[in-house]
Amino acid sequence: MSNLEYLQQLYETDDHLWLLETIELLKQRRFDDLDLQNLIEELESLAKRDQHKVKSLLEQIIRHLLLLQFWQEEYDRNKNHWRSEIRSFRVQLKDRLTTNLYNYLSSIFTTVYQDALGYVQEKTGFNVNFPPQCPYSLEQLLDIDYFG
Structure with missing residues (x-):
């Protein structure tokens, strides 16, 4: 062999x-x-895993910012939780973000917002008027101190 x-x-x-x-x-x-065939497969899988993780973290940041900024009925009860979640997701994202992954997030930004928007609409029972386009820039979403 x-x-x-x-x-x-x-x-x-x-x-x-x-x-x-x-x-x-x-x-x-x-x-x-x-074993190049399996090595390439593993490297592609690793790249996809990294992309999925940063996309997921960005979506979580957007979800929580939308809830924090627009869901007034729950604001007093949940604002500290939402803010702490945003901070946590930003720290995790900062630890993983590379130039290539930043460019990837930039290229899928609209899709990530639409996914986050769908989630918060369901969560709030479609009773909140969220903006149809993302009200935040990618730089704002990554800024540890930005809360809308």
Whole structure:
């Protein structure tokens, strides 16, 4: 069995060990021995996972800002909770954000807002008049001190 066949089989049975062996091959610069097909798949999966996480955090920030700014019936009872959630999501997003992920968020900004808008409309029973377009810039959403 060749090293490539071994790695491909290992990927199917013990992906963690496959990862450790792949890292070792990379460190040794043994590029010809790499299981490139599965390595590419793993790297693509990692990129998608990162994109999904930052998208989710941005959507949470928008949701909570909309509730904080526009849901007056619940404002007094929930404002501190919403503000603390916004802060928490911003810190998590800041820790993950790279230039590429920032550009990704910028490219899907309208979609993220529409997803957040749908959520808050359902949560409030469609009894609040939320803006159809995002009232916040991406920079405001990322600013730790901005609350609308």
